[in-house]
Amino acid sequence: MKGERVEVAVIGSGPGGVTAACALAEAGREVLVLEEGPEVPPGSIPTYSRGEMLTCYRNAGLTVALGNPKVAYVEGRCVGGGSEVNGGLYHRTPDAVLGEWARDYGLLGARPEQLAPHFEAVEADLGVTLEAGEPAPSSLRLAAGAEALGWSVVEVPRWFRQDDAGQPVRQSMSRTLIPRLRAAGGRxxxxxxxxxxxxxxDEWLLEGERLALRAKSVFVAGGAIQSPLLLRRSGLAPRAGKRLGLQTMTKVVARFSEPVTPRGSGIPVHQVKERGPRIGLGGSIATPEHVSLALIDHPGELPRACAEPERYAIYYAVVRGGRGSVQPLPGFRDPLVRYRLDERDLADLALGQRDLCQALLAGGAEALFPCWAGAPVVRGPDDLRRLPDSLPRGKANLFSVHLTSSCPMGEGTACVTDSYGRVHGCEGLYVSDASLLCEPPGVNPQGSVMAFARRNALRFLEARA
Ligand SMILES: Cc1cc2nc3c(=O)[nH]c(=O)nc-3n(C[C@H](O)[C@H](O)[C@H](O)COP(=O)(O)OP(=O)(O)OC[C@H]3O[C@@H](n4cnc5c(N)ncnc54)[C@H](O)[C@@H]3O)c2cc1C
Structure with a gap:
């Protein structure tokens, strides 16, 4: 393998890396994508299962950002990255958020009308559509409750296509752009x-485990934790990882009087945007295993949940505040990831949790179990007063699947790359993943990751035409 040369090497096969790789390969470039994780044939492992966690997640899903409170987070680690394991909920970057990024980071070329063609391409590539059948009952309950309170609710489209038997199948990189990349000669x-x-x-040398490769151009696309780690370990981009954005969630388990998560019911698709993009509400996957895990702070409820799991659903309140960092640790494979939530963030989480409980009560929940140590059980509106105004630091049980903003793009001094993903001071070196998003977008991020990756790859091609 020594002496191997390619025109473009892409490090990481998640949505950011594969979107760029596919655009470059289809334009006739020689592209090799290097992925740390295994290749898992689509459909070979049940979705949202323990087997999926063991095979497709980094460290089997056991990763934490240190702080007070700590935030547990997960990263996909397989061909296709997070797209192989995620919920498939799609949003464009909100216009107001793009405005903030232009104002605060000097991000050029990212007005809504400039990004629209890229979002349209992503939507076509992934088959973004509203759920064909009736959404999960757990989703309808949240929507009904929020609507009864007069709050703004959206049904979020997902990336889904029907298979030959007419069954909806969640799309991922390995079902969409990776076959196209290979058809165009990419590897x-x-x-x-x-x-x-x-x-x-005038070349980049990539070194790794059983790997030595030269490339004219390199796209670093390892995701918001691994990309800054690689750049810093390589002595490039000293500002990479100096910041990190998480969309941080606190969960609530709800018990209803009848089944709301019948076997095979999908992920909830309704989200409450009343306080968006600062605070959002929505639903998570709720297999019996997920429900048991989420009830860890309410062990007395476990026997009932195990006996009648279909009456339980899991919901979340999510905030986009806080600030973290990713730092290499000499001698360790994993980086030190830290995250700091200030008083306002904890108050936002508490406010979101209270809103969520209010909406779920209005949607017919008979008991609610906020997921933090010592939380009261909420059985009616009077119990809402027992919820705190700020999530208690030592007891909060927080989680994130939306990791962003560790290598922000733009022309501002805090930016690691220019407005189109080129690492400052490094000819031929680009970032192409969630790290680039200047701040957490306040919505599910994969659509934003892919739209920016496509825009930046086309810019790269234009510059070399
Ligand atoms: C459980 C879960 C649910 C989610 N639900 C949604 C959702 O419904 N909607 C949504 O929009 N988003 C969702 N997300 C987030 C979404 O999946 C991510 O925003 C997206 O995958 C980020 O893409 P990325 O290209 O930045 O990186 P990733 O998807 O993280 O991919 C990076 C890839 O690079 C590889 N890699 C890292 N370092 C190296 C290295 N040094 N060498 C080689 N390879 C490397 C990794 O193994 C990984 O496969 C979810 C995420 C998770 C985990």
């Missing part, structure tokens, strides 16, 4: 972790 190499990137004369 994906699994089980190939890059540990260092360095410049040698």
């Amino acid at each position: 994906v190499r699994a089980d190939s972790r890059v540990t260092r990137v360095r410049r040698e004369r």
Whole structure:
């Protein structure tokens, strides 16, 4: 393998890396995608299962951002990255958020009308559509409750297509852009972790476990934790990982008087945007295993939940506040990830949790179990007063699946790349993943990751036409 050369190497096969790789390969470039994780044939592992966690998640899903409170987070680690395991809920970046990024980060070329063609392409590539059948009963309950309170609710489209038997199948990189990338001559190499990137004369040398490769251009697309780690370990981009954005969730388990999560019912698709983009409300996957885990702070409820799991559903309140960092630790494979939530963030989480409980009571829930140590059980409107005004630091049980903003793009001094993903001071080195988003977008981020990756890849091609 020593002496191998490619025109473009892409490090990481998640939505950001594969979107760029596909655009470049379809324009005739020689592209090799290097992916640390395994290649898992689509459909070979049940979705949202323990097997999926063991195979497709980094560290089997056991990762934490240190702080007070700590935030548990997960990253996909397989060909296709997070797209292989995620919920498939799609949003464009809200216009107001794009305005903030232009104002605060000097981000150029990202007005809503400039991004629209890229979002349209992503929507077509993934088959973004509203759920064909009736949404899950747990989703309808949240929507009904919020509507009864006069709050703004949206049914969020997802990336879904029907299979030959007419069954809806969640789309992912391995079902969409990776086959296209391969058809265009691009290659994906699994089980190939890059540990260092360095410049040698006019090329980049990529080193890793069983790997040495030269490339004219490199797109770093390892996701918001791994990309800054690789850049810093390589002695490139000293500002990479100095900041990190998480959309942080607190969960509530709800018990209803009849089944709301019948076997096979999908992920809830309704989200409450009344306080968006600062605070959002929605629903999570609620298999019996997920419900049991979420009830860890209410062990007395477990026997009933195990006996009648279909009466339980899991919901969340999510905030986009706080600030973190990703730092290499000498001698360790994983970085030190830290996250700090200030008083306002904890108050937002508490406010979101209270709103959520109010909406679920209005939607017919008979008992609510907020997921933090010592939380009261909420059985009626009077119990809402027992919820705190701020989530208690030592007891909060927080979680994130939306990791962003560790290598923000733009022309501002805090930015790691220019407005189109090129790492400052590094000819031919680009970032192409969720790290680039200047701040957490306040919505599910994969649509934003892909739209910016496509826009930046087309810009790269234009510059070399
Ligand atoms: C459980 C879950 C549910 C989610 N639900 C939604 C949702 O409903 N809607 C939505 O919009 N978003 C959702 N997300 C978030 C979404 O999946 C991510 O925003 C998206 O995957 C980020 O894409 P990315 O390209 O930045 O990185 P990733 O998807 O993280 O991909 C990075 C890839 O790079 C590989 N890699 C890392 N470092 C190296 C290295 N050094 N060498 C080689 N390879 C490397 C990793 O193994 C990984 O496969 C969810 C995420 C999770 C985990």
